Each structure stands twice: as structure tokens, then as C-alpha cells.
Amino acid sequence: xxxxxxxxxxxxxxxxxHPADSLAAVLFFVLVAALFPxxxxxxxxxxxRLAPGALLASALLAALLPLDRLFGADAEDGTLDxxxxxxxxxxAVALAKAVAHWLxxxxxxxxxxxxxxxxxxxxxxxxxxAMAALxxxxxxxxxxxxxxxxLTLGARRGGVLLPLLVLPLAIPAVIFGAAGIEAAAxxxxxxxxxxxxxxxxxxxxxxxxxxAGAALRVE
Amino acid sequence: xxxxxxxxxxxxxxxxxxxxxxxxxxFANPGRFLRLSGQVLPWLTAAAVLVLGIxxxxxxxxxxxxxxxxxxxxxxxxxxxxxxxxxGGYAGLALGSVLSLIWRHPLADLACRELSPVGxxxxxxxxxxxxxxxxxxWGTWWVWDARLTSVLVLFFLWLGHAALVRxxxxxxxxxxxxxxxxxxxxxxxxxxxxxxxWWNTLHQPASVTRLGAPGLHVDILYxxxxxxxxxxxxxxxxxxxxxxxxxxxxxxxxxxxAAARRAEAP
Numbered sequence: 001x002x003x004x005x006x007x008x009x010x011x012x013x014x015x016x017x018h019p020a021d022s023l024a025a026v027l028f029f030v031l032v033a034a035l036f037p038x039x040x041x042x043x044x045x046x047x048x049r050l051a052p053g054a055l056l057a058s059a060l061l062a063a064l065l066p067l068d069r070l071f072g073a074d075a076e077d078g079t080l081d082x083x084x085x086x087x088x089x090x091x092a093v094a095l096a097k098a099v100a101h102w103l104x105x106x107x108x109x110x111x112x113x114x115x116x117x118x119x120x121x122x123x124x125x126x127x128x129x130a131m132a133a134l135x136x137x138x139x140x141x142x143x144x145x146x147x148x149x150x151l152t153l154g155a156r157r158g159g160v161l162l163p164l165l166v167l168p169l170a171i172p173a174v175i176f177g178a179a180g181i182e183a184a185a186x187x188x189x190x191x192x193x194x195x196x197x198x199x200x201x202x203x204x205x206x207x208x209x210x211x212a213g214a215a216l217r218v219e
Numbered sequence: 220x221x222x223x224x225x226x227x228x229x230x231x232x233x234x235x236x237x238x239x240x241x242x243x244x245x246f247a248n249p250g251r252f253l254r255l256s257g258q259v260l261p262w263l264t265a266a267a268v269l270v271l272g273i274x275x276x277x278x279x280x281x282x283x284x285x286x287x288x289x290x291x292x293x294x295x296x297x298x299x300x301x302x303x304x305x306x307g308g309y310a311g312l313a314l315g316s317v318l319s320l321i322w323r324h325p326l327a328d329l330a331c332r333e334l335s336p337v338g339x340x341x342x343x344x345x346x347x348x349x350x351x352x353x354x355x356x357w358g359t360w361w362v363w364d365a366r367l368t369s370v371l372v373l374f375f376l377w378l379g380h381a382a383l384v385r386x387x388x389x390x391x392x393x394x395x396x397x398x399x400x401x402x403x404x405x406x407x408x409x410x411x412x413x414x415x416x417w418w419n420t421l422h423q424p425a426s427v428t429r430l431g432a433p434g435l436h437v438d439i440l441y442x443x444x445x446x447x448x449x450x451x452x453x454x455x456x457x458x459x460x461x462x463x464x465x466x467x468x469x470x471x472x473x474x475x476x477a478a479a480r481r482a483e484a485p
Contacts, residue, residue, distance in 0.1 A: 147399075151383060151396045152386070154392065155396070156386050157386060161379075161382055161383060164375070164379050165400060168376060169403070169404070171372060171414065171415070172410050172413075175414045175415070175417070176414065179418070208403075211399055214320075215395075215396055218395040218396065
């Protein structure tokens, strides 16, 4: 457990020393959200109708950005082999990577959610639900994406392949997340949708690191 | 039969050193696989041609048109078997992936690698025929109906598997990664299916009447089952032929490598 904590701390320290990566993801999120009004016109009602799905889609795309380098640098300089030999298990290494990815990419997106929500004319009552839904959905994507990054490690065109593998599997998170935000915007209860999202996250929490660990152990 | 292995030449595939004699392991030997599949393949192909030769004309010309949908119902005889193959094929892929991960059968690796393009083709044909059928019946090429959406996701999974397996210079690494991906997909498919069903009932309740509800008359059911069997045989023959070609390709590459090494040696 201490070793796992040290690994997580190392990942976070690395991310803090290169804050541009996190900022780039946030900027990408806001930019993609800002593209939607240009596509469908500035009518507030149309924007509000589209806002839940647009937020989810932008957030998932932004969270995908840093995934293709998740294991790359460590694999190149041999750190990954050392981590796998360290005795904490390949699945635990993958879990630490996923948690770090969420803290570094998913969490900053939550801070930017009100900005993107305001640009998309999302009702202010729905902002807390939007932040909760984005938090859970990006957590789910971090786990899935870690498995995807482990699978495409060393592949040709891995960066292109990764979204192709991960995005179809992330469809349930988009469905439940957008439904939750929509319900909150309509003055309904968002809780059941968020609970379903939480269930997805809870199912992925043990399974995705196991799959990622199995992929990392392939020599 | 056991002594015949040596006649097929040096095997380029790594064989498990102490492969158990019984059960499926007997077929893990590439030499024996080539010999056996070489005997089976012509019969399988002939059976596929024969059954499709009966089933397709039966369905396309001699079966009665539907009282509501008229002649367009005949797309069913291609569309439904393709949907069965798309899903059944994925179950087969998951099974093959388990075999490849647990027992490290090189043949299971190759079969999975050769299965995914054929599965993707079946899924694409299912989507294309469904789209062609949807235009005259529903008035549109595409609706976000729950079933259509899940088949579309299945299509992406097939393509992702086919692309991932081929993305590595080390074919064995590619096979392992593909096997893990297929298992992730197999766990995820029911979740996707559930969420899409649920999303669809939320957004557009039962706007599209489906064929499944009233049950099929035997005049349509029997040709459909015949076509289903025929396409399944053709699918199996295609995968078998592709796997044979892949085994032989590997063998040729190994022989060329050996020849090159001999030429280099003084």
C-alpha cells in the first residue's frame, strides 16, 4: 500500500512539474464546447437542448488526449519494467496510473464545467449535476482509457487506435451522464442517473485495472 | 494418425512442449490442423454453396411476399443471418480469446486474427441491408433504434479488434492484446446493450414497429433458417480458409528466415 501511494505521488509530482498538459486538456475541453454554438447557431434554446451531450462529448475527448502517453515514457526509459518488478502487481500499477490520470485530467475539467456550461446556456440549477456527471464519467473513462493505453502500448499508430477502442465502450457513460444533466436542467431528480454512472464506475474499478495489468504483463 | 506429423515438414509455430494428448489440444498442432482442415474445407464449402443454393432462391423467389411489407421482406433472408453471425461470431471470438489467453494456442491466436475481418464484414452487411430495408419501410436510412445502435457499437468493436491485432510488429503480442480487448468487449457488450435499450425507451418510445412481435409464418421461417445455416457454413469456411492461409504464410516466412540464416552462415 505504501509503495502504491509512492507510485501515485510520483505520478502526481510528474504532472505538477508539467502543468501545461493538464491546462491543455482543460483548454481543449472549453474549445470543443465553444465549437458547438458555431455549428448550430447562437439560439439559446437550441444550445440548452444540446448542452448535456455536448459537455459529455467534449469532456471525454479532452480526457482522451493525454492517454496515449500514459505508459509511453515509462516504457521507453525502462521505468515500467521496474514498476512491474516492484512487487505491487501490474493491476495496481495500472490503477495508480488511472487514479493519477483522473486527478490530473478529470478533476481540472470539473473546475471548467461551469464555464463550458455557461457558454452552452446550461441552466444554472444543472451545474452541480453536470459536475457530478462529468466527474463520474471521466473517472470511468480514465479506467477504460488506462486499459486502452496498456493495450495499444507499442502498437503502430497507437494514438489513433486508442480512441477507436475506448470510445465505443464509453457510450453507456455518455448516455447516463447526459440523461442526468438533462433531468437536472428540467428540474427533475438527477440522482438515479448518477447512481447508474456510479455503478458503471464501481464495475470498472476492479475490472479495468485487471485487464490493463494483463496487457502490461504481455512481454 | 499420430505419426503423420513429421511428414508435414518443420513447424514454424512454437508448439507447447508437453501438450496434453486428449481433447482440443490435439488440434493445436498446426501440421495436423492443416491436414484436417484441408480435408474438411472442400466439404464445408460445398455444403455452404449447396445450402445457400437452395435457401437463397427459396427465400428470394419462391417464398410468399409479406402481406404488409410486400416484396421488401426478402431482404430478411440476408439481413437476419448476418445479424446472427455478427453476434454469434463475437461469442466465438470471446471463446477463442479465452483459449488463446489460457492455453496460449498459436492456432487460437491465428483463428481470432482471421475471424475479426469476417465478423466485421457480416456486421457491415447486417447494417447495410438493414439500412436498405429501412428506407422503403421506415422512410429513412437510419434511426437510432436500440437494436441498430447496439449493432453499430458491435461493428466498432469488431473493427477495433481487427485493427489492434494488426498494429504490432510482434504478431504474438498483437494476438494477446486482441484477446484481452475481445474479453473487455464481451463484458461490455451487455452493458452497452442495456444502456442503449434504456436510452432508446427514454427518447422515443416504440415509434418503430418491429417484425419480431407477431412471429414468423413457416413459409418465411423455413427459408430463413436454411439461409441462416448456409451463411453460417460459408462464414465458417471463410474463417477456416483464412486461418489455413495464415498458418501457411507463417510457415513460408519461417522457411525464408531459415534459408536466409543458412545463406549468411559460412
